[in-house]
Amino acid sequence: MHFADEAEIKVQAGNGGNGSASFRREKYIAKGGPDGGNGGGGGSIIMKADENMNTLVNFMSKKHYKASHGQQGFGQNKYGSAADDLILKVPVGTLVFDKESDDQLADLTEDGQQVIVAKGGLGGKGNSNFKSSTRQAPDFAELGEPGEVKDLKLELKLIADVAIIGYPSVGKSTLISHISNAKPKIADYPFTTLVPNLGVVKVDQTDFVVADIPGLIEGAHEGKGLGIAFLKHIERAEILVHMLDLSREDLLDDFKKLNLELSSYSDVLSKKDQIIVFNKSDATIPEIIEEAKVNFKKYKPLFISSVTGEGIDQFLYRLKDEVLIHRKKKRAEKPKDEHKVFRPHIDIPDAKNFKVEKEGKGFRVSGKRVEQLAIMTDMTKKGGIFRMHDILGKIGAYREMKKLGGTDGNKIHIGERTFTYMDLT
Template identity: 50%
Template sequence: MKFIDEARIEVFGGRGGNGAASFRREKYIPLGGPDGGDGGRGGSVYAVADENINTLVEYRFVKRYQAEHGEKGHGADRYGKGGEDIELRMPVGTVLFDVESEQQVADLTQNGQRVLIARGGKGGLGNLHFKSSTNRAPRQFTRGEDGEQHVLRLELKVLADVGLLGMPNAGKSTFIRSVSAAKPKVADYPFTTLHPNLGVVRMTDTQSFVIADIPGLIEGAAEGAGLGHRFLKHLARTGILLHLVDIAPFDPAVDPVREARAIVDELKKYDEALYNKPRWLVLNKVDMLPAEDRDLTVSAFLEAYGWTHGAPDDRVDFDIETPRVFIISALTGEGTLELTRAIMRYLEIVRAARFEAERAAPPVIAATELASSIIRRNDA
């Protein structure tokens, strides 16, 4: 299925049914009085997150969604039937924006999450409601309200714990194939990855994390060059970024230091928040270097790059605030186990800290309890 991560749709809530102006007409009851029922409410439109969907391709072809209108009211105090709601199933990670106001309408982050995006109109009142001691035979009724209408922009941001950054052919797809069951396309030419790929890395039966691989960046990506800039948004939800660098390029004219700096510069231009995410440096394709030259090549790269965060072999314990560097070969698997173990350890520390922070947070008073306390204070 084609990967589509952006779409634009129109949603319409159903119109409420009109109220009825009717009078009771039965044999031997000449003055039956008003008995017009209310109109039914219009159907509403909901967005529902579904983990079994991973693309917005459906919304590229069908762009208009109209909920059912409510039925008008009837005599004999019969209310009109409400319109049927409709549910639009979208991938987990979809963000909905109102095109006119540019305000975020919903962020679908959990499977099964259900959000109202276009409310149906209320049904009109029948003449039964207008009966009074001075108006015994009312002919008034109200019409149903129109439903809400919105033009929405859908933007899919994949949910992953780890995001991969790097130039085309840095070995990102090979790496994700090496450590997970994902099978993205791999070839000896640039831009083999044309859309994001997700891979689940299982360390144990109870420990796992998700890696997102996006198309490679090139210099000028923030201004629209290449493909990667379109997919950088998919890294917005990740907890940590891995910056993969080809330490042994085939072309001797290619400077790995310059390419590594170019990626960081593009990241900063695109999104300051993304640039400030925790980011580890991963020097890949070490298998292409002669064994006797590896240490010298790595040291020369780190010195030229200006790396000041510690040695590559510092892998036993670490401060999560300190960026780290790893030397790997995604093709042979060398160094990948140490890297994935460090990622798992990092994520466990972050998750535990988040859990403790949530547990230590002050309890939230329910809205009803808060309202009751305000009323009691005012009464006092």
């Protein structure tokens, strides 16, 4: 099975459509009022956790994702239509980082959870929005805002549904290597496994994640053996497979001691559902199996051999059933509308959060909203440029520039746009 737990991709949200600059046509009037509609918003790129996915391998072959652009606005106040968002499905447990800043944008831990990773651009306003008492015939409209473009790093930290626990050398790693894509080290000495191995198991149409946990021993909760670190991991798994080794002396004693470790560590652990599995059925005599069947009757134990494969199908179906029961229970506990799109981007409340600094012989005005307005300004239309100067006056940017010695002719840099100082106030 192909498996990948890291990927780097580029995402490009759609641009907003341009607003329309149009005038009403009326029979006896050469140029009616402005009637240009707004452009539609560009499509955003959304990542959505999907429990049926278990690898990032798709993102190894396709690396570039683009959402569509919004439609431009039309005359007669018709709006352009907004583009659809592009939804990328990722496995539950995917972490999303901005590659440039290394900021974590999302930790998708639950099925259905989604996050906007690149926001589509706003549609530009049509010229009918810019009519005022002093501006009867605005000949300009806003341009659509460019969509966000980001390089992302995806990292998958699978969250195990099932943890296989037991004493060292009972055959936990052998079992996971048999039923999943995991390839752990297997050997006949204790503590072969030093960190948990995760594997994806597929039974019919159901995928689930199984963790092979390093062997536990008496005193584990006090830090003996590999100790407490891994008991923490077990806490996150829904189901425990408690493995016992048929070649050991006192199975009931092993079972009790291990359970005592779990309950000494935490209540959560002792309350988890356990599936009892006796391993190494190939290496024992029928009498031992019969005795275990009697002693453990109330736990409905399973008997397998991780080496010959005996009993493993039955074990897998039992596991699948339990996984599905747990998933159903979890879903029922959760109110449906909890997975709203989480927006890590700041919605721009107003243009008054800005900063003015000297830059060269002119100034730089920075701030999210003011930069957005600048990039949406149609530089080919005087009206559009005037509007920008008007805004700079209204928000107080000209006042600040004047304090710093600004005069007509200075350059004003806003994002990637440059305007020429022209104080209208």
